[in-house]
Amino acid sequence: MSRLEAEQLGPEAPGPLQKIATLNWGLIAIVVLIAAIGCATLYSAGQGSWDPWAMQQALRFTVGLVLAIGIALIDIRFLLNSAYPVYAFTLLLVVAVEFVGEIGKGAQRWIDLGVVQLQPSELMKVVMVMVLARHFHGMTRERIGRVVPLLLPLALVLVPVILIFRQPDFGTAALILCGAGTMFFLAGVRLWKFLLVFVVMVGSVPLVWLTLEDYQRERIETFLDPGRDPLGAGYHITQSKIALGSGGLFGKGFLQGSQSRLNFLPEKQTDFAFTLYAEEFGLMGALFLLVLFSLVVAFACIIGMRAGSQFARLLALGAGVTVFLYVFVNVAMVTGLVPVVGAPLPLVSYGGTAMITFMIAIGFMVSAHVHRDVPIGRQTGEGF
Amino acid sequence: MRNADDQEARRTLTRRALVLGAIQFVLTGALVVRLHHLQVTESDNYQGLSEDNQFDIVVVPVSRGVVRDRQGRGLAVNRDLFRISIIAERAENLQSTLQQLRELIVHREFDAEPVLRSVAERNNRFQPIVVVDGLSRRDVARIAVRAPYMPGIRIEVGRSRHYPYGESAVHVTGYVAPVSATELSDDPALGLPGARIGKSGIEHFFEAALRGISGRRQVEVNAAGQWIRELPVEDGASGANLTLTLDAELQQQVSLWLERGPARVVPRDSWSARRALDGQRSPELGLAAGQGLVNLDAGGSLAPPESGAAIVMDIHRGEVLALASTPGFDPNAFNKGLTPRDWNRLLSNRRSPMINKAIAGWYPPGSIFKPMVCLAALQNRVVSVDEKVDCRGFMELGDSRFHCWHAAGHGPVNMEEALEQSCDVYFYELARRLGIRPIADMARRFGFGDTLGIELPGERSGLVPGEEWKRAKYGEPWQEGETLISGIGQGFLLATPLQMVTMMARLANGARAVVPRLVLDEQARSVSFGRLGIPKDHLAVVMRGLWRAVNGYRATAASIRDRQLGFEIAGKTGSVQVRRITEEERRTGKLRNEDLPRDQRDHALFVGVAPADRPAYATCVLIEHGGSGGAVAAPIAAEILARTIRNTVATGSPRVVPLPQLAPHRDDAT
Incomplete structure (x- = not known):
């Protein structure tokens, strides 16, 4: 880095205290509001009690918020530099858990961190955004336009996706694939290449099918056709629809959701927390929550388009896409639009991993906002 | 160049971000449309469905296995129990419904306050809350007629555990009580309201088998919370029934005699x-x-009530006919729910009603251990059957004196006479010649020092000491004096009454390794136990000594010698010292148990078999701090054995094996 550039960077790389002033407080306020709704929902799910879920969730959110602000305050160039190591580490965790999981007959897919149990495959959602943002940041448009240079980022995506697919956790694998595809799209990859990849993937389905174990096939079949297990997924969806529908326009009122409370609704504190919320607060409440989440995504778009470096732009937009996918898949699932995939609604569903992943995504957005005027060279640590 | 490139990338990204935003907008729109469809267009429909009948998956508990005695009498049975619960949300007026219920239920008082509080506190409007439990069929019939006018109430039929023999058999049956948080497992039946789990005894030991496998049903429930229809999904399996070797009548009698002392x-x-x-x-x-x-x-x-333990055991099959520990407690009270006051009283009772002293009480075996020393001495050829040891009332070892219970001394005694009179000096001498190891080995062969594996939780192993044990435990070498007092069953030795009766059984059945068992099993009945490798003539000498200890001229159990029972008893008394007697006390005169505070008096012990000529049953009676084994424990044992044999005559005689015939003592015998 030349002296001239160092002087140029001076005023644009403010200290931590100055950074706090530039945090995107609007975004943070929305996130806190969503978390408050989540805690209230879990309070209701616990039959009007902080135990066993609401208090724990509030605690985790506090941890998550500190984490998000922490990520936002560290120099964005540090995020850029640590992208590959973090990716490598997360991939290692996925492999390790896969290995341990094999010993524990598939029961172990978690890593215990005390406050939260982390599912590395879930964490991979945001780490994928980070590593792809890093990678495309370093590529010229001319290289992005060619085929061969794209093979490396493609490998970055496919290795964890295949590992997670074989766990088997199809929902998470599909969502990571979706999020990564969006990153390729935003980076400027030609549209015909998407078509090509799509065709190749469809073509390879029979091949993949052959390599699967029987129990893995069984799970895929149940995933695609919940009717195979009428007391499982099908029953969940029916109950969820009744609960949502009987909530009506304005809902039954806080703590009055009879469907959920009478235990007709299973998993009311995790995957179906949105149903419980929408039963008690009706369509109006549901729309309010959707608007809040949409605002988060909108913030991500605005921040992304405003940011001064390709890394920050891709980081913010990718984080926004992650948030969108979480919310869309969960709400579509509980309303019966897509099959039951076991996808939580961040901040509302009880669970640590989705919370942490979501808050890291928020951290990325705020970081891109705080460091919007920090230009970064194509190769970090070196000159332009 | 880079800047231009970056600007180009930025333009592409902005363009594509807008496309992406549009796609997200459309997808979110689809969610909104879907939610609108469900919550507005179809809302009435779903509203109706939610008020209509609902399908719910419920866990259906299966009935718990019944425990019976050997004659088929119920020891732990199930009784129908009716319960009224209420779902507050569905009651039109909670207060008045409760008032109506109160008027209908005449046989049981109940309080509306806790129900109202429970509704208010936990915001529990949707969960059924138990209003009143344990109702009679008549009460329920009256309520059922009025039920349509009291929306929200549910009549539930449950089963409650009942123990017809109550306190007298509680240490065998154990008891069931509500499930505690730590006992919750994968079995959903444990989470049901009113679920019970075995906390002790057979109920605990065979918990899984008795509980069975709960079923699942799909239940159609209407808006008032009433069950319309049930569709079985999984049937489950009832708990297994158990038949015990116990004779409930004998058990009851034994328990009563023991309490009376x-x-x-x-x-x-x-x-x-x-x-x-x-x-x-x-x-x-x-x-x-x-x-x-x-x-x-x-x-x-x-x-x-005396605190003590007694066991009756078939010496050939190991079947336990009675196993009592007093004082007991009422297992039915636990099922109904114990008041904290009663619970504290049970825990603070110094005679420990909660502990099964027959399998978990540790006592020095005292004089009843002496046959072990005899067998060890004969096996190691340190004494012959006829050799006499002169008892002058004490034995000296170094500076210490080891006293015989009979201060004046027994004079010269041989083995049979030593057993008859329980001469301590004779056994000090044998122990001194043997050392601790052969004594400990013999004790282990007869069941001391380890659990015997009876089908009850909490059996303890007792203690057979040795040189290594003492070094590990205290870091000190073994003292010869400790060998001597081990010879009379005192010192570090500890045994449960179950081990003592097993020793007696093994002595009387020709030294076969019989183990006590509680579950009647036709297959196991024909199993013959392995031999312990004790020569018959050694056994015969010891059994003759034990016969003389009850029936001899100088018998320690002379109190039961002249009873006209119709059979003879062979056995051994024990008066187990629980404190050290000082030289001062020895000088000032005889110490009478009656003059001491209760917790310093000897434990009264007796082990015996009957009939002496063809042994069939062994018993062990222990009265804590009861004083003299001969005067206190032996008479109870005599009554127990008499009752056992009378019962046997009434219900068919057991397999009997003649006592090994007396044979001349041969030193080369193995």
């Missing part, structure tokens, strides 16, 4: 009983004899 039983309205009751501060004490009788001790005061 040496006390006199008088009618409650007799003069002496009334005088004792007047002088008693807490009138409940000593009323345990039941049926209008009270127990009086030697001084004429009310006698509280």
Whole structure:
């Protein structure tokens, strides 16, 4: 880095205290509001009690918020530099858990961190955004336009996706694939290449099918056709629809959701927390929550388009896409639009991993906002 | 160049971000449309569905296995129990519904307050709350007629556990009680309201088998919370029934005798009983004899139930006919729910009613251990059967004196005479010649020092000490004096009454490794136990000694010698010292147990078999701090054995094996 550039960077790389002033407080306020709704929902799910879920969730959110602000305050160039190591580490965790999981007959897919149990495959959602943002940041448009240079980022995506697919956790694998595809799209990859990849993937389905174990096939079949297990997924969806529908326009009122409370609704504190919320607060409440989440995504778009470096732009937009996918898949699932995939609604569903992943995504957005005027060279640590 | 490139990338990204935003907008729109469809367009429909019948998956508990005694009498059975619960949300007026219920239920009082509080506190409007439990069929019939006018109430039929023999068999049956948080497992039946789990005894040991496998049903429930229809999904399987080797009548009698101990039983309205009751501060004490009788001790005061243990065992098959530990407690009270006051009283009772002393009480075996020393001595050829040891009332070892219980001394005694009179000096001498290791080895062969594996939780292993044990435990070398007192069953030795009766059984059945068992199993009945490798003539000498200890001229159990039982008993008394007697006390004169505070008196012990000529049953009786084994424990044992043999005559005689014939002692015998 030349002296001239160092002087140029001076005023644009403010200290931590100055950074706090530039945090995107609007975004943070929305996130806190969503978390408050989540805690209230879990309070209701616990039959009007902080135990066993609401208090724990509030605690985790506090941890998550500190984490998000922490990520936002560290120099964005540090995020850029640590992208590959973090990716490598997360991939290692996925492999390790896969290995341990094999010993524990598939029961172990978690890593215990005390406050939260982390599912590395879930964490991979945001780490994928980070590593792809890093990678495309370093590529010229001319290289992005060619085929061969794209093979490396493609490998970055496919290795964890295949590992997670074989766990088997199809929902998470599909969502990571979706999020990564969006990153390729935003980076400027030609549209015909998407078509090509799509065709190749469809073509390879029979091949993949052959390599699967029987129990893995069984799970895929149940995933695609919940009717195979009428007391499982099908029953969940029916109950969820009744609960949502009987909530009506304005809902039954806080703590009055009879469907959920009478235990007709299973998993009311995790995957179906949105149903419980929408039963008690009706369509109006549901729309309010959707608007809040949409605002988060909108913030991500605005921040992304405003940011001064390709890394920050891709980081913010990718984080926004992650948030969108979480919310869309969960709400579509509980309303019966897509099959039951076991996808939580961040901040509302009880669970640590989705919370942490979501808050890291928020951290990325705020970081891109705080460091919007920090230009970064194509190769970090070196000159332009 | 880079800047231009970056600007180009930025333009592309902005363009594509807008496309992406649009796609997200459309997808979110789809969610909104879907939610609108469900919550507005179809809302009435779903509203109806939610008020209509609902399908719910419920866990259906299966009935718990019944425990019976060997004659088929119920020891732990199930009773129908009716329960009324209410779902507050569905009651039109909670207060008035509860008032109506109160008027309908005449046989049981109930309080509306806790129900209202429970609704208010936990915001529990949708969960059924139990209003009143344990209703009679008549009450329920009356309520069922009125049920349509009381929306929200549910009549539930449950089953409650009942123990017909109550307190007397509680240490075998154990008891069930509500499930605690730590006991919750994968079994959903444990999470049901009113679920019970075995906490002790057979109920705990065979918990999984007795509980069975709960079923699942799909239940159609209407808006008022009433079940319309059930569709079985998984049937589950009822708990397994168990038949025990126990004889419930004998068990009850044994328990009663044990509680009474040496006390006199008088009618409650007799003069002496009334005088004792007047002088008693807490009138409940000593009323345990039941049926209008009270127990009086030697001084004429009310006698509280003795704390002790007794076991009756078939010496060939190991079947336990009675296993009592007193005082007991009422297992039915636990099922109904114990008040904290009663619970504290049970825990603070110094005679520990909660502990099964027969399998978990540790006592020095005292004189009943002496046959082990005899067998070890014969096996190691340190003594011959006829060799006499001169007892002068004590034995000296270094600076210490080891006293015989008979201060004047027994004079020269051989093995049989030593057993008859329980001469301590004779056994000090044998122990001194043997050392601790052969004694410990023999004790282990007869079942001491380890659990015997009876089908009850909490059996303890007792303790057979040795040189290595002492070094590991105390870091000190073994002392010869400790070998001597081990020779009379004192010192570090500890044994459970179950081990003592097993020793007696193994001595009497020709030294076969019989183990006690509680579950009657036709297949196991024909199993013959392995031999312990004790020569028959050694056994015969010891059994002759034990016969003389009851029937001899100088027998320690002379108190039962002249009873006309129709058979003879062979056995051994024990008066187990629980404190060290000082030289001072020896000088000042005889120490009488009656003069000491209760917790310093000897434990009274007796082990015996009957009939002596063709042994069939062994018993062990222990009265904590009861004093003399011969005077206190032996008479109870005699009554127990008499009752056992009378029962056997009535219900068919057991397999009998003749006592090994006396054979000349041969040193080369193995």
